[in-house]
Amino acid sequence: MxxxxxxxxxxxxxxxxxxxxxxxxxxxxxxxxxxxxxxxxxxxxxxxxxxxxxxxxxxxxxxxxxxxxxxxxxTVNETYFFRETPQLNALTDTILPEILAKKRSFSPRSVRIWSAASSNGSEIYTIALLLKEKGLINPENSFSLQGSDINTEVIARARQGLYNDADLRNTQEPLKSRYFKKQENGYQLCDDIRRMATFNIINLFLPQQTGTMRGMDIIFCRNVLIYFDLESKKKVTKHLYDSLVPGGYLFLGMTDTLFKVSNLFLLKPLKGVMVYQKPEGGKE
Known part of the structure; x- marks a missing residue:
């Protein structure tokens, strides 16, 4: 009509x-x-x-x-594997070694990472691939990788792990051939990597939903805040803060900022990028 x-x-x-x-x-x-x-x-x-x-x-x-x-x-779901590489370098070269060193007395050393607007899963699977490539998947370490989105369709796609050329446009050929199998309708991510991540439907605006994601060492929430007004940004950012452990890290998009949004975090320059950190004395 x-x-x-x-x-x-x-x-x-x-x-x-x-x-x-x-x-x-x-x-x-x-x-x-x-x-x-x-x-x-x-x-x-x-x-x-x-x-x-x-x-x-x-x-x-x-x-x-x-x-x-x-x-x-x-909801807009434009993303791809190995997006914003400088942030990924900061994660693998600085932040993960720091967190693992803090947990050296634990066996295994458990690290929880949340992709808070995971879309089709390419972000959290990128992290899984990096962990594998850096040799961090071993008996000494235990990684919990969780992706979430409000969009049920992209979560279904993330669980399936099937991608197209655009999704892999920033993925080097050796990695593509090692971890993806070419099929008629795209590239299927290998089961070993797919099993490393779990996905849930979560609305970042609702504390009763984000409250299920506590105790995170690292949260990625990139290129999301631009869709919220100031008051909603403040609310969502507080939910992310509450989900982090003291000393935990928050990655936003390269053009995102918490200026006038939140003063709860420390702004930390790492390897040419800015990362937000929950203070060590912050309440969990």
Whole structure:
């Protein structure tokens, strides 16, 4: 059904409903993206008007599945293996040796790493590949690698471990041939690496969901905060802070910043990149 003469006022109500659930603001240039996708979704549905759709989202008990569909429709999932290499170098050359040295009295030395907006899994699997290549997968160490996203479709894809050329555009050929098997429909990640990571559906805006991810030594939350307004950024950042152990590290995107967002973290320059660290005396 084609919707004609839909005003922004009704669409703003849809945006507000989603904002209350996710903290995603869809402002500026994202507003056009939001309107286009929402209108297309409603037109392809059984609803006669945007007002009917709003009523359904507000009052129908079945609306939870519809909201999940909207999360899938409206979240951006552009990522690839070995993205932002300088940060990965800081992880393997500085941060991991430091954390493992602190845990030298433990057997095995357990390290927990969370990719908090993991999309199709390429970020957490990149870390798994690096651990393997650096010889850190051994009886002395135990790594827990966890990925999460609000988007159920990309989590399903992450669990499958099937990728295309664009996903592997920054992956060196020796690594590609060693850990991926070429198939008709893409490149299948080998089972040894795939088994190293687990994935869950988590909404970073909701503390009851992020609260299940405590005790993390390292969190990656790259290129995510740009989709939140200031208040939502503060809330999400506090959730990430609470999930880290004292002394734990937070990686944001290379252009992300916590300026005016949070003063809870220490800003630490490492190998040409800036990393955020929870103070050693910070509450877990």
């Amino acid at each position: 084609k919707l004609d003469n839909v005003g922004d006022e009704e669409l703003l109500q849809v945006r507000q409903l989603l904002y209350e659930q996710t903290g995603l603001s869809f402002e500026g240039s994202q507003w056009t993206f939001f309107k286009r996708r929402i209108l297309k979704k409603i037109e392809e549905s059984k609803f006669q008007s945007v007002r009917d759709y709003i009523s359904y989202l507000k009052f129908d008990r079945r609306a939870l599945e519809e909201l999940k569909d909207l999360y899938n429709l409206l």
